[in-house]
Amino acid sequence: xxxxxxxxxxKTKWDINCLDRLLDSVQQQSQPFDKVYxxxxxxxxxxSVRHNFIEYIQLNENxxxxxxxxxxxxxxxxxxxxxxxxxxxDCILDKEWNKHMNSFLITTAFGAVGGMTYSWGKTLxxxxxxxxxxxxxxxxxxxxxxxxxxPSLNFGIKSFVVEQFGFDERFPTAAGEDVDLCLRxxxxxxxxxxxxxxLWHDYGxxxxxxxxxxxxxxxxxxxxxxxxxxxxxxxxxxxASESIYKGNIHEPNIQS
Amino acid sequence: MSLIYSxxxxxxxxxxxxxxxxxxxxxxxxxxxxxxLKIPMVFLKTVEWCIYRWYKTPIRRFYGVKGNELIYMxxxxxxxxxxxxxxxxxxxxxxxxLMISHFISCxxxxxxxxxxxxLTGGEPLLFKKDVMLIAEEAKKLDVPMVIVSNARFLDxxxxxxxxxxxxxxxxxxxxxxxxxxxxxxxxKNFDIVMPKIMLxxxxxxxQLRIQSVLSKESAEEIPKVIEWCKQxxxxxxxxxxxxxxxxxxxxxxxxxxxxYNNDTPCAARKNICVYPNGDVxxxxxxxxxxxxxxxxxxxAKQDIIEILSTKRSTQISKIMKTCDFPCKNMSCNxxxxxxxx
Numbered sequence: 001x002x003x004x005x006x007x008x009x010x011k012t013k014w015d016i017n018c019l020d021r022l023l024d025s026v027q028q029q030s031q032p033f034d035k036v037y038x039x040x041x042x043x044x045x046x047x048s049v050r051h052n053f054i055e056y057i058q059l060n061e062n063x064x065x066x067x068x069x070x071x072x073x074x075x076x077x078x079x080x081x082x083x084x085x086x087x088x089x090d091c092i093l094d095k096e097w098n099k100h101m102n103s104f105l106i107t108t109a110f111g112a113v114g115g116m117t118y119s120w121g122k123t124l125x126x127x128x129x130x131x132x133x134x135x136x137x138x139x140x141x142x143x144x145x146x147x148x149x150x151p152s153l154n155f156g157i158k159s160f161v162v163e164q165f166g167f168d169e170r171f172p173t174a175a176g177e178d179v180d181l182c183l184r185x186x187x188x189x190x191x192x193x194x195x196x197x198x199l200w201h202d203y204g205x206x207x208x209x210x211x212x213x214x215x216x217x218x219x220x221x222x223x224x225x226x227x228x229x230x231x232x233x234x235x236x237x238x239x240a241s242e243s244i245y246k247g248n249i250h251e252p253n254i255q256s
Numbered sequence: 257m258s259l260i261y262s263x264x265x266x267x268x269x270x271x272x273x274x275x276x277x278x279x280x281x282x283x284x285x286x287x288x289x290x291x292x293l294k295i296p297m298v299f300l301k302t303v304e305w306c307i308y309r310w311y312k313t314p315i316r317r318f319y320g321v322k323g324n325e326l327i328y329m330x331x332x333x334x335x336x337x338x339x340x341x342x343x344x345x346x347x348x349x350x351x352x353x354l355m356i357s358h359f360i361s362c363x364x365x366x367x368x369x370x371x372x373x374x375l376t377g378g379e380p381l382l383f384k385k386d387v388m389l390i391a392e393e394a395k396k397l398d399v400p401m402v403i404v405s406n407a408r409f410l411d412x413x414x415x416x417x418x419x420x421x422x423x424x425x426x427x428x429x430x431x432x433x434x435x436x437x438x439x440x441x442x443x444k445n446f447d448i449v450m451p452k453i454m455l456x457x458x459x460x461x462x463q464l465r466i467q468s469v470l471s472k473e474s475a476e477e478i479p480k481v482i483e484w485c486k487q488x489x490x491x492x493x494x495x496x497x498x499x500x501x502x503x504x505x506x507x508x509x510x511x512x513x514x515x516y517n518n519d520t521p522c523a524a525r526k527n528i529c530v531y532p533n534g535d536v537x538x539x540x541x542x543x544x545x546x547x548x549x550x551x552x553x554x555x556a557k558q559d560i561i562e563i564l565s566t567k568r569s570t571q572i573s574k575i576m577k578t579c580d581f582p583c584k585n586m587s588c589n590x591x592x593x594x595x596x597x
Contacts, residue, residue, distance in 0.1 A: 124293070128300045131287045168570055187565035215300070219307040247287055 001083070002102050002156075003035040003076035007068035008089040010043035018090040018202055023051040025092045031099040033085070037075055039068040066167035066177040069152070073166060077159050084162055088153040088174070092120060092200045100197035101156040111161040111189025112182075114150030115197030116249055124208040125215050133243030134218075135201055137193065141240040144248070147191040148241035152178035154199050161189050176225025183229070195249040273309070280305050323369050327529045328359060329540065330386065331378040335408050337442030340471055340497065343378055354534040354556055356386045360393050362560045366528065367397040374402045378532070381409035388417060395421045402426055404467065408445060410452040415459040426465045426493075427453055431477040432484045440474065457490060466490050471497035498541065528564065530555060536563050538572055544581050548572045 004026065010016055019038075026036055036054045042062040049056060057071060069086060076084050083105045087093065097115065104113045114137040119126035129135065137150040152167075155178065165185040171177035182191060203218070205211030242248070281301060288297045333347035363373060373394050380387050380403050387403060394401040401423040418425060431437045437446040456464050466485050468478045478494060485492040529537045535551035542548040552572070553563030563569065 124296055125300070127293070128297055131297065132284065132301065132304070164567060165565070166567055170574065184565040184567075184570070187559065187562040216303065216307070219304050220311055223307050223311045242283075245287060 003081040004033045005072035007065040009041045029098045037072040041068045064172045067169045085156040094198040104194040110192030112157040112191045115154040120200040120202040123205045133245040136244040138241040149182040327374045334379040348532045352533045376404045430474040
């Protein structure tokens with residue numbers, strides 16, 4: 001039984017369109033999810049969702065995506081979900097995404113899995129993210145048999161693993177909470193990579209010039225979370241790693 | 257996140273920055289197949305690298321400061337009988353004493369980020385052989401070590417070997433007067449231990465420190481100890497008396513209400529404490545926090561990283577970051593540079 005958990009914080013019309021587009025792609029899955037939880041993290045903008053297959057949870061106050069995901073995790077586990085998948089409202093799922101993520105978790109011993117993330121836009125900045133592997137996770141070097149880290153926008157985890165290692169709610173924004181989770185859970189379990197599980201992420205760049213400021217803000221946001229990562233960890237396992245991009249997804253060493 | 261992170265120990269300064277930059281840029285540039293896009297892509301990568309390297313970097317990370325102190329209470333047993341301390345009343349049974357190999361494995365696993373390993377007790381030198389094994393391993397791993405001892409079992413051979421390893425020895429002294437000494441220690445050993453302290457001073461030189469515990473009974477004596485240390489040229493530190501949640505120590509003798517300074521750096525993030533049986537806690541005063549009462553794990557049965565990565569460990573760190581208990585005054589909560597003078 002698999003559940004999809006989507007935290008969202010809707011600030012603009014663009015966010016509403018993104019969410020609508022994501023839910024369309026959720027609806028078109030070749031293998032439907034058993035449950036889909038949309039956790040609204042006290043969004044400032046009112047909106048309605050036309051997709052009736054979701055379980056909508058409205059939070060009274062904003063607590064960040066880590067808290068929203070934890071609420072979704074509790075709900076999903078209480079209804080018997082064995083595999084929990086996560087994505088964000090600004091993503092678009094490939095129609096086979098659930099099938100591949102689920103099958104990977106069922107057939108392998110990995111505690112968690114990450115899929116392949118591509119940029120939705122066509123600007124130079126989007127191209128940069130694709131070859132940089134900004135949101136595609138990282139191989140653990142030197143073997144590339146497992147992942148060092150996988151962003152939570154394209155992530156799946158087994159329920160007994162997430163029961164031991166939930167998201168740390170000290171992270172107030174969508175930055176660092178997934179790094180933190182991966183660092184902790186890797187002390188006991190491995191994270192696998194499933195290149196067939198594809199999704200697209202919309203960074204929201206209108207063009208390469210006007211998007212540059214957004215590009216800077218994105219990395220500043222990620223970097224700002226590092227203090228919380230250091231704060232929360234007595235020991236950090238900064239193993240050598242390499243970001244994933246189209247050119248290294250099919251490594252000969254990958255463990256299936 | 258950055259493209260590649262390579263673990264390079266103790267690499268700092270400008271050369272490190274250049275090495276780090278090139279280490280990021282070279283493999284990235286190879287990914288760009290279109291030659292026209294090389295320059296704009298490398299520019300964007302440089303922007304990202306600068307942000308990750310310079311923007312809001314935690315200062316201790318920026319300067320490569322090592323973050324953890326590993327504190328091993330090697331035994332509860334002690335050859336002194338100090339009335340204010342109850343730890344010697346409950347020596348661990350031999351069967352429960354941690355095998356030294358487990359601690360050495362733990363040390364090896366953590367050494368990259370350790371600024372110090374501290375051996376305490378009880379009296380650590382009751383296990384002199386194990387202490388020396390740890391001291392030698394710490395030297396090999398380039399981790400400074402501190403032993404807190406009552407000096408009763410010091411001898412020339414041990415001191416010479418210890419001197420060569422370059423580690424620090426801290427001797428507990430609450431009085432330099434025979435009668436008070438014997439009263440505080442519960443044993444008449446002033447005439448045995450004092451010559452050993454002098455021998456330690458002669459052999460270890462500035463690797464020797466003296467530490468006193470400030471309690472009601474020792475309050476008048478400590479200024480004399482400080483004065484004596486000045487005369488001898490030995491660095492001294494005063495530690496406030498703690499009762500460890502009234503679990504081990506049973507004689508509350510603090511002279512006056514101690515004010516806790518909220519600004520004092522808390523040990524929650526950095527300390528990794530190991531009991532004689534291998535149980536791991538974040539602070540030896542953990543029993544004051546309900547969630548932290550039970551140990552996080554045991555290094556004889558589990559990997560230390562696994563123990564420190566559990567959800568409960570994170571939650572305890574969070575509580576300890578803002579807790580305001582008497583242990584805030586312990587030396588393990590203070591920057592090392594401020595300790596001895």
